Amino acid sequence: MGKTLSEKVWDEHVVRSAPGEPDLLFIDLHLLHEVTSPQAFDGLRLANRPVRRPDLTLATEDHNVPTLDWDKPIADPVSRLQVETLRKNAADFGVRLHPLGDVEQGIVHVVGPQLGLTQPGMTIVCGDSHTSTHGAFGAIAFGIGTSEVEHVLATQTLTQARPKTMAVTVNGSLPDGVTAKDLVLTLITHTGTGGGQGYIVEYRGQAIEELSMEGRMTVCNMSIEWGAKAGLIAPDQTTFDYIEGKPEAPKGADWDAAVAHWKTLRTDDDAVFDKEIELDASTMTPFVTWGTNPGQGAPLGATIPSPDDFDEPNDKVATEKALQYMGLEAGTPLRDVKVDTVFVGSCTNGRIEDLRLAASILEGRTVAPDTRLLVVPGSVRVRLQAEAEGLDKIFIASGAEWRGAGCSMCLGMNPDQLAPGERSASTSNRNFEGRQGKGGRTHLVSVPVAAATAVRGTLSSPSDLTPIADLQEV
Amino acid sequence: MDKFTTHTGIGVPLKRSNVDTDQIIPAVYLKRVTRTGFEDGLFAAWRNDPDFVLNDPTYASGSVLVAGPDFGTGSSREHAVWALQNYGFKVVISSRFADIFRGNSGKAGLLAAQVDEKVVQRLWDWLEDHPGGEITVHLESRTVRAGAGEDAVEDSFDIDDYTRWRLLEGLDDIGITLSHDDEITAFEAGRPAWKPVTA
Numbered sequence: 001m002g003k004t005l006s007e008k009v010w011d012e013h014v015v016r017s018a019p020g021e022p023d024l025l026f027i028d029l030h031l032l033h034e035v036t037s038p039q040a041f042d043g044l045r046l047a048n049r050p051v052r053r054p055d056l057t058l059a060t061e062d063h064n065v066p067t068l069d070w071d072k073p074i075a076d077p078v079s080r081l082q083v084e085t086l087r088k089n090a091a092d093f094g095v096r097l098h099p100l101g102d103v104e105q106g107i108v109h110v111v112g113p114q115l116g117l118t119q120p121g122m123t124i125v126c127g128d129s130h131t132s133t134h135g136a137f138g139a140i141a142f143g144i145g146t147s148e149v150e151h152v153l154a155t156q157t158l159t160q161a162r163p164k165t166m167a168v169t170v171n172g173s174l175p176d177g178v179t180a181k182d183l184v185l186t187l188i189t190h191t192g193t194g195g196g197q198g199y200i201v202e203y204r205g206q207a208i209e210e211l212s213m214e215g216r217m218t219v220c221n222m223s224i225e226w227g228a229k230a231g232l233i234a235p236d237q238t239t240f241d242y243i244e245g246k247p248e249a250p251k252g253a254d255w256d257a258a259v260a261h262w263k264t265l266r267t268d269d270d271a272v273f274d275k276e277i278e279l280d281a282s283t284m285t286p287f288v289t290w291g292t293n294p295g296q297g298a299p300l301g302a303t304i305p306s307p308d309d310f311d312e313p314n315d316k317v318a319t320e321k322a323l324q325y326m327g328l329e330a331g332t333p334l335r336d337v338k339v340d341t342v343f344v345g346s347c348t349n350g351r352i353e354d355l356r357l358a359a360s361i362l363e364g365r366t367v368a369p370d371t372r373l374l375v376v377p378g379s380v381r382v383r384l385q386a387e388a389e390g391l392d393k394i395f396i397a398s399g400a401e402w403r404g405a406g407c408s409m410c411l412g413m414n415p416d417q418l419a420p421g422e423r424s425a426s427t428s429n430r431n432f433e434g435r436q437g438k439g440g441r442t443h444l445v446s447v448p449v450a451a452a453t454a455v456r457g458t459l460s461s462p463s464d465l466t467p468i469a470d471l472q473e474v
Numbered sequence: 475m476d477k478f479t480t481h482t483g484i485g486v487p488l489k490r491s492n493v494d495t496d497q498i499i500p501a502v503y504l505k506r507v508t509r510t511g512f513e514d515g516l517f518a519a520w521r522n523d524p525d526f527v528l529n530d531p532t533y534a535s536g537s538v539l540v541a542g543p544d545f546g547t548g549s550s551r552e553h554a555v556w557a558l559q560n561y562g563f564k565v566v567i568s569s570r571f572a573d574i575f576r577g578n579s580g581k582a583g584l585l586a587a588q589v590d591e592k593v594v595q596r597l598w599d600w601l602e603d604h605p606g607g608e609i610t611v612h613l614e615s616r617t618v619r620a621g622a623g624e625d626a627v628e629d630s631f632d633i634d635d636y637t638r639w640r641l642l643e644g645l646d647d648i649g650i651t652l653s654h655d656d657e658i659t660a661f662e663a664g665r666p667a668w669k670p671v672t673a
Contacts, residue, residue: 015661016654022636024654026661028669036551038507047648052658055673064505078505085507096672117670129550129574143574145552147581147647155651157658161634193492194544194570227547229573254668261666293492293547314491314542321490411501411549430548432496434519 002268004165005234006200009140009265013123015157022161028122028139030152031108032059032095034086035413036127040150041089051093053156058117059090059097062107063413067376067403070100079414093153106379106405109133109347113217114381116246120235120262125152130347130429132223135232136216137239138265140200142230163229164274166199167267170207172282177462179357180215181349181427181446183207184222185287187279189297196228199275202267203233207281213242214353221348222429225294234266286461288334289431289444291322296431298334300449300461306330325433326441327421334459337443341424342373342454343436344447345403346410349427350378352385354447359391361451364468367399368457374416375400376408400454412437425453475583477644478613481564483537485609485620486527487601491542495575498546498554512557530605538565538609540597546575546586555582565611567618567631569594580637581647587611587618587631596627613642 003011016024030053037059044051051057064079074080083100090097098104104111109130112118120138125131129143148158174183188195203219211219216233223231240259243249250258289297290304296319298305307319307330323330328337344350344358355377367373375395377383383405386392392402409416410428412435418424420439427450431442443459452460503515520526527533539558545568546554555578558566566584569591579586600620601607609620611631616638620627633641640647651658 016657020635024651024657026658026665029672035504039509039552042507042509043648049648055671058672063501076505082505082507094673117672119670122669127550127552129548131550143550145550145555145574145578145581147552147578151581151648151651154648155658156662157651159636159647159651161636193547194572197570197573224548224574227544227572248670248672250668250670257666258668293494318491411496413501413504430494430496432494432548434500435496438500438502438519 002271004267004271022159029124030057031126035063043150054094065406070404110378116249129224133221135220138235163200166201166275167273169205179446180218182287188226193295194227196226201228201231343409343426345376346428348429358451359394362398371457373400373454376403478641482610486536488541494548495554499557513560516557532606541568543570547572552578593629
């Protein structure tokens with residue numbers, strides 16, 4: 001019997017396998033940031049252990065960093081200490097760090113791919129659940145806790161039980177204006193937040209193959225939001241074209257050898273998945289969340305559900321609590337929901353393609369008077385690219401705030417937070433209670449929905465906007 | 475890590491599903507660089523509500539949390555495990571745990587005991603009849619027990635063999651792996667030269 005893609009990649013990394021034990025897996029790339037690493041480095045110091053492979057380790061500052069005044073010392077002393085601790089640890093243990101102010105600084109999951117360090121067939125881990133992003137390249141990539149960060153630092157391996165395999169096949173093509181984000185939000189509402197638990201998921205089918213690398217990263221990024229161990233996509237020409245020429249991509253004969261191997265990284269025709277799900281992309285529409293977990297979503301054209309719409313007692317209670325927290329009434333059209341702040345950014349939707357898309361909708365339009373639009377590039381490179389293309393001018397002209405790179409309002413560890421009761425439309429990945437600031441209310445949306453919402457001030461898609469030609473006639 | 479064999483402590487009913495790690499400890503509390511002191515952030519938003527279970531003096535010294543399904547979803551922050559431990563919890567009982575949370579618990583020495591959803595409901599019912607009652611969790615036999623009389627609850631829980639063994643022995647994971655150092659070195663020697671490096 002043949003193997004699935006994830007089984008091939010897994011098997012290539014097994015250092016040791018013994019009955020009754022989890023496999024010992026070799027890790028090709030270990031990414032670090034300031035929040036989940038300090039206690040791991042402390043553990044190394046206590047045990048007098050070095051970092052085994054600093055040459056397979058990369059650190060960046062992203063969660064805590066300010067997106068304004070990034071050339072000045074961080075104002076919050078606790079955040080500053082955490083960032084300074086990473087700098088000291090990186091220096092003490094010989095780990096390459098891209099600190100605030102460096103041209104390669106940014107969100108760890110944006111930095112890896114843009115450097116070309118994220119490649120097909122690798123194992124990639126980071127103390128961050130959105131490490132699943134890197135699966136877009138055909139890598140097994142997943143988030144780990146701080147004890148495991150210490151384990152990887154010390155041994156360059158992890159003990160892992162072999163997960164089950166699942167295929168999510170998305171047939172057909174996405175309609176115009178419907179994005180990878182709508183696809184994955186639709187999927188999560190279909191499966192629930194626990195639907196992927198215990199599985200490595202392979203996304204496949206026509207709609208997935210037609211996605212750009214940015215779109216594939218958006219899909220894989222949110223694998224964790226339905227509980228999957230990891231999500232990955234078989235590498236193809238789109239993948240190779242994206243990687244070729246990146247700073248850390250293989251060159252010359254190495255490139256040929258690498259691509260020859262990468263082309264073998266496909267699920268065999270006779271391989272069997274433990275579970276399969278099929279979805280039809282052609283029926284998908286702009287999709288948003290109304291609740292307090294990413295599985296509580298609905299098409300933008302729908303109304304807010306009632307607890308009575310659900311059969312399971314747990315779902316009824318969860319819906320009731322979510323509507324109460326969100327300050328929403330069952331039966332209200334989602335398009336009538338007024339939004340205070342729109343956030344475009346994060347490891348889900350903070351790449352150059354996302355900013356181009358947002359700018360294409362905002363060009364010639366203005367942000368609604370009572371609405372704030374924050375545009376936060378995922379990395380310094382993305383910011384510089386956007387500025388080279390003049391996107392920053394479009395954002396500023398529309399009334400948006402153009403910021404520096406980082407995780408920002410996705411989780412509000414820096415000053416970019418919602419106030420209690422404030423409502424956001426956010427291109428990020430989590431709508432948990434208080435995620436974007438204590439008492440904040442989050443609707444997860446795609447980039448086009450975010451941009452259109454900023455213009456109208458209520459949840460909207462670009463089809464709700466007055467065409468630019470009509471605007472100019474007025 | 476301390477050995478974990480058995481634990482008896484006050485059971486705390488947390489009647490919610492999908493308790494994500496942002497609820498267990500919000501991001502603003504993650505800025506410490508130590509493994510201790512996270513108890514202040516535990517369920518920080520919910521503790522503002524006077525009716526929240528941890529604000530009931532009956533449960534002030536609770537150590538066995540009994541929660542709804544999909545506990546620990548979301549962020550990989552091990553701080554969620556530390557916050558529970560720093561507060562005094564030794565065991566979390568739920569019908570379904572998120573993978574990363576379960577893994578982090580095993581590494582840090584918090585027992586994540588997975589039971590059938592009906593067992594969670596029976597424990598909640600029992601705790602309602604016996605507020606402040608104690609629950610015993612026995613790792614060797616993988617059993618959970620509450621009470622002794624006619625309404626006693628006793629059932630089994632699931633935990634993978636390897637994690638159970640490590641908890642029972644109190645073993646350091648890194649030490650075990652480093653005993654296979656020669657195998658890691660041999661693997662490294664066979665890696666393709668075109669694999670990327672950061673240095």
